Amino acid sequence: MNAFSITGERFLLTVRSKKxxxxxxxxxxxxxxxxxxxxxxxxSRVVNNLPGxxxxxxxxxxKAIAELNYVPNAMAKSLRSQQSRTIAxxxxxxxxxxxxxxARGVEDTAARKGYNVIFCNTDEDLEKESKYINILLQRRxxxxxxxxxxxxxxxxxxxxxxxxPCVLIDRRVNGLKADVVRSDSRxxxxxxxxxxxxxxxxxxxLLAGPFEVFTSRERLAGFLETMQKNxxxxxxxxxxxxxxxxxxxFQFAREILDCSPRPTxxxxxxxxxxxxxxxxxxxxxxxxxxxxxxxxFDDLPQASLIYPFLTVWAQRPYAMGVAAAELxxxxxxxxxxxxxxxxxxxxxxxxxxxxxxxxxxxxxxxGER
Numbered sequence: 001m002n003a004f005s006i007t008g009e010r011f012l013l014t015v016r017s018k019k020x021x022x023x024x025x026x027x028x029x030x031x032x033x034x035x036x037x038x039x040x041x042x043x044s045r046v047v048n049n050l051p052g053x054x055x056x057x058x059x060x061x062x063k064a065i066a067e068l069n070y071v072p073n074a075m076a077k078s079l080r081s082q083q084s085r086t087i088a089x090x091x092x093x094x095x096x097x098x099x100x101x102x103a104r105g106v107e108d109t110a111a112r113k114g115y116n117v118i119f120c121n122t123d124e125d126l127e128k129e130s131k132y133i134n135i136l137l138q139r140r141x142x143x144x145x146x147x148x149x150x151x152x153x154x155x156x157x158x159x160x161x162x163x164x165p166c167v168l169i170d171r172r173v174n175g176l177k178a179d180v181v182r183s184d185s186r187x188x189x190x191x192x193x194x195x196x197x198x199x200x201x202x203x204x205x206l207l208a209g210p211f212e213v214f215t216s217r218e219r220l221a222g223f224l225e226t227m228q229k230n231x232x233x234x235x236x237x238x239x240x241x242x243x244x245x246x247x248x249x250f251q252f253a254r255e256i257l258d259c260s261p262r263p264t265x266x267x268x269x270x271x272x273x274x275x276x277x278x279x280x281x282x283x284x285x286x287x288x289x290x291x292x293x294x295x296x297f298d299d300l301p302q303a304s305l306i307y308p309f310l311t312v313w314a315q316r317p318y319a320m321g322v323a324a325a326e327l328x329x330x331x332x333x334x335x336x337x338x339x340x341x342x343x344x345x346x347x348x349x350x351x352x353x354x355x356x357x358x359x360x361x362x363x364x365x366x367g368e369r
Contacts, residue, residue, distance in 0.1 A: 027070045036064040047072050087328060088136045090120045090129065090146040096244065096272060097300040098317050099147070102169065105321020106145060113329055115142070124149045124210060124243060137162055143328045148173050150212045165331035169324045171214040172343075179331065180343045181324040185215045185297075188313030189222025191350045192267055192295045195311070197230050199357055201265040201293060205238040207252040207277060208269045216241070219269050219297070238263055249276025257284055265293035265356070271300055274310060289357035299351060308354035315348045 029047075033040045038057060045053050046061040053061075064070075089106050091099045107117045118141065122129040129149045136144060137158065143165040148156065153176040159166045167179045196204055206223050209216040220239070227234050237259050242248035249268060253276065256263055268274035274296035281288060288294045288308055299314035323344050 027068045029070070029072075032061065032064045032068055032070050035068065036061045084140050084142055085114060086116045086118060086139070086141050087325075087332075088118045088120060088132075088141045088144045088146075090122060090132055090136075090144065092122050092124045092147050092149055093244070094119060094121045096270075098270065098298055098315070101300065101317035102321040102324075105318040105323075106325045107321075109322045109325035110329070115329070122149050124213070126150050126152060126155060130155045133158060137164065143167075143332045145169050145324045145328055147171055148214070151214060165328055167324045167328045167331070169320060173214070177341045179327050179341050181320050181327060181346065182215075182343075183315045183320065183346050183348045185218035186222040186225075188297060188315075188348055188350075189219040189267070190226045192297075192311070192313055193223050193226040194230075195350070195352065196265045196267065196293060196295060196356060197226070197232065199265075199293065201357075202232055203235065203238065203261060203263040204265045204267055205240070205252075205256045205263040206267050206269070207240050207242075207249055207256075207273050209242070209244040209273075211241050216269060223267060235259070244270045244272055246272045246276035246279075249273030250280045251276075253277035253280035254284075257281075257286075263292065265295070268294065268296035271296055271298040271310075271312075275306065278306065288355050293357040294355045311353045311356040312351050313348055314351050316346050320346050 029040050029043050033043045036043065036057075038061060042053060042057065043061055043065075045051075046058050047065075087106075087110055089103055091103065093099055094103065103117075103119060110117050118136065118139070120132040120136070122132065126149050129146075133144075133146075133155065141164070144159060145167045146156070147170050148168060151174055153173050156166065156173065156176055156178070167181060168176075169180075170182050172180050172182070193204065204223075204227070206220065208220055211217055211220065224234060238256055240252040240255065242252065249272065252273070253266065256266070257280070266274075266277055268277055274294060278288060278294065281292060281294075286292055295311040295313075297313050297315065298317075299310075299312045300317075323346060327342065327344065
């Protein structure tokens, strides 16, 4: 199967024996009926798998459909039924394994209920997000799951005005009453920071995502609260803000290594940032955890390929995707639309491994004894 993109839309073309079967948008139900020698209503019954059509007639109609490459007009059908059986998932970076896993949870859940999913990628760009929402409203999607790219509620208010059910995933938007599915970023930041402090670290760098994003603000808040609770001064030069990307982590790490004194540990806001930071540390000839500790959010498949194995706050993105889809479908198919907004917090786990220096700390304690 080959795929190509035209003006942002995805088209799939099936190749059989070097012959390209391209859908002809001009073929109508009347063309199929004429070729099969039946009435259009009979073709409609066959397409929708309804009773009242003899096996011979059904076979004749199916052959005509195949010969003409006819595809039913789903948009026209949705206008009649007021339902497209389609939901949208608007994410910030589909190449990030966290969001890929969320998407799988959403798609698996939607498919079991007979819904299709449209995927959109905003790159944390508010303008791009707004354009996608307008397109999705025009396509008459039945509902939408979105990871907001900022704390600006204006972009999402059009969904409210059009009465389109919406679930926010991973992030909240201040002032917007909407269903939310997320994990506890603030608590995760507290636990990771406290663990580093308990190991003896005092100069801890935070490599964060954009602070206009809810999860970044929560992780910053958890970090600052924990440092303050332990009466440890915070060096503003050790807090870096940027995108949740590997290149950002690499640049951030290079910058904090120039600080004097150098930090003894790094708290990366996600796995991509941590991978970039680890690359910069190795380039500088520093070892983890012998020379500097490293912890981060997320325990995704590629983390198992990294050595030393990372200490993480392990969120459950697949479970988040499933919960968001179930919550959205419940809003769409029941009488709960007018009920107050709900928030579901998915459990996460602190997993302690070698990268934070915990084993070195134990070895030192044993040596002192």
